[in-house]
Amino acid sequence: MIQTQILIVGGGPAGATLAKYLSRAHIDNILIQKKFDFKKPCGGGIRMDAFNEFELDTSQIIKKIDTIILAFKEKRIAVDISEMPLGIVERCSFDNYLREEAQNAGTKLFEAKLIDLLVGKEDVVSQVRFADGIQEIRSRFVIAADGVNSSVRKKINGDEVSAxxxxxxxxxxxxxxxxxxxxxxxxxxxxxxxxxxxxxxxxxxxxxxxxxxxxxxxxxxxxxxxxxxxxxxxxPEFENPIFYKERVFFVGDSASQVLPFTYEGIYYAMSSAKLLADIFIENAAPCEYEKRWNTKYLKKFTTLKKLQKIFLANDFMISLMMRLYNSKKVQKKMMRLWLQEEELQLNLAFFFKVLKKIF
Ligand SMILES: Cc1cc2nc3c(=O)[nH]c(=O)nc-3n(C[C@H](O)[C@H](O)[C@H](O)COP(=O)(O)OP(=O)(O)OC[C@H]3O[C@@H](n4cnc5c(N)ncnc54)[C@H](O)[C@@H]3O)c2cc1C
Structure with a gap:
């Protein structure tokens, strides 16, 4: 039987990022990815500051985006995001690059699929299908980084990612x-x-x-x-997020960590993976992962969910949102709310002031 401290299931942005940071801290881990040539269906848009934050090679960026267009019927508003641009990546190449980075740091990477897992008191025994047959992997913990169709989530939590x-x-x-x-x-x-x-x-x-x-x-x-x-x-929709259960941690799409309104998931998969890596590096209690994630992101996620509910409720509200976006000040504030961890309270107070002006 193969033994490791941490078995990571799924080599997308969440799993590969976690593997990289664990390996850099000399924590023994195995990363399994179902198929290396899998291209995740995805627009591939990532905020560019992520490349600095996660020490990624900018040659992965196939196009830099300085302007986004918001359109409703015949109306188009060009929003300048050059202060915080987006980069477009090609997902098959990007995911392979992330896995290579993890492997270079010391992760044992395999093209293999998780079939089943059995959680015990001290460890987890996983059944994994390799090219030459099924083998068992015994680990202290398992990480479900297996995306929106997470089979680990079904097995461990008995539910599916709301999507x-x-x-x-x-x-x-x-x-x-x-x-x-x-x-x-x-x-x-x-x-x-x-x-x-x-x-x-x-x-x-x-x-x-x-x-x-x-x-x-x-x-x-x-x-x-x-x-x-x-x-x-x-x-995924940001509903019933899950962080830890029975020796299994959840990260990325399997944990529902996709930002409402924009449905941006790559950055949050990587960022949540880094948070989770710190839990292992510091030997912190599993519940710390949820606590730290909530401190960092819960307010932002719930606010964007509320804004989505309000502004995308119907065409009247969408036209109101477009009127708001006519203001360069609103554009700047909204971009900061989206791309930077800005003071939410200040932003919301500002929006209500502009709304009052419109009416
Ligand atoms: C059409 C579309 C467009 C999108 N556009 C954007 C965008 O422009 N920007 C953005 O930020 N987000 C976008 N997203 C969301 C983004 O793709 C996800 O949030 C992100 O990929 C989540 O990363 P992850 O690592 O959690 O999961 P995934 O990227 O899904 O990775 C999970 C990996 O696990 C593997 N796996 C699954 N089961 C097993 C198993 N049993 N054994 C081994 N491996 C397994 C899969 O093959 C996969 O490689 C889009 C999503 C969709 C569907």
Whole structure:
């Protein structure tokens, strides 16, 4: 039987980042990733400061975004984010790079799939399928970094990650220069549709509760004529987050750590993984992970959830949000709320002042 201190299941941004930081601190770990050539369906947009924060090579960035477009019906607002730009990565290459970084730091990396796990008092025994057959891995802890369809979560907590459905398509004949977010009931119900530049064209998609495939309305709206293949994948909602249960820690999508409103998950997967690594490095109690995460992010996540509920409730509220965004001051505050850990209270007080002015 293979033995390790920590078995990490899933080599996406959450699992690979955790593995890197554990290895740097000389904590023995194994990282298993189902398939090395898996390309996570994703727009690949990451705030650029993440590259500094997690010491990542900026050559992974295939495009830098200084402007985002907010659109509702015929109205388009260009928001300057050059102070805090976004970088677009190609997920297959990015995830492989993150896993290589972990491996270079000392992680034992395998292309293998978790089949089952049995939690005991002192350790966990996991059944893992390798290319040459099934083997058991005994570890002190298991990390569920296995994404939105987490099988570990089903097994350990008996539930699924609460999620929205995304429908998306890769287009070669249409090129978006900036990251575009489109709102309105005709396109994306109470969520948004996006058009993000990628290596060879544009990735378009919509978020919905799966009740209606809006993507055709969106592509018509963009004037796209080429035919395309619509694909689907789930994205977590910030509902019933889970941190630790029975020797198993949860991180990234499996823990529901995706920011409401923007549905940005890569940064929070990596950041939560770094928080979790510190728990092991400091030998802190497992409950510390949830405490520290809540101190850092709970207010921000719940505020954005409330703002989403208010501003994306219906087309009237969306048009109001667009009016707010006409103000450069609002744009700046909103970008800071989104991309920096700004004082929320101050921002909210500011929004209510602007709302009062509008009415
Ligand atoms: C269409 C779409 C667009 C998105 N666009 C953006 C965006 O532009 N910016 C952004 O920040 N976020 C975006 N997201 C969200 C982002 O993709 C996720 O939040 C992020 O990938 C979460 O990272 P993770 O490591 O937790 O999970 P994942 O990236 O899903 O990684 C989990 C890994 O675990 C592996 N795995 C699963 N089960 C097993 C098993 N049993 N054994 C071994 N390995 C296993 C999987 O193969 C996978 O590689 C988007 C999501 C979708 C669906």
């Amino acid at each position: 929205l459905v995304t429908n998306y398509a890769d287009l070669s004949g249409f090129s978006a220069q900036d990251c575009e977010f489109h709102f309105g009931s005709h396109i994306a119900s109470k969520y948004y549709a996006w058009a993000f530049p990628e290596q060879n064209g544009t990735n378009i998609g919509i978020l919905s509760q799966g009740e209606r495939p809006y993507i055709q309305n969106f592509s018509q709206h963009l004037g796209i004529e080429e035919s395309y293949k619509i694909q689907g994948y789930k994205i």
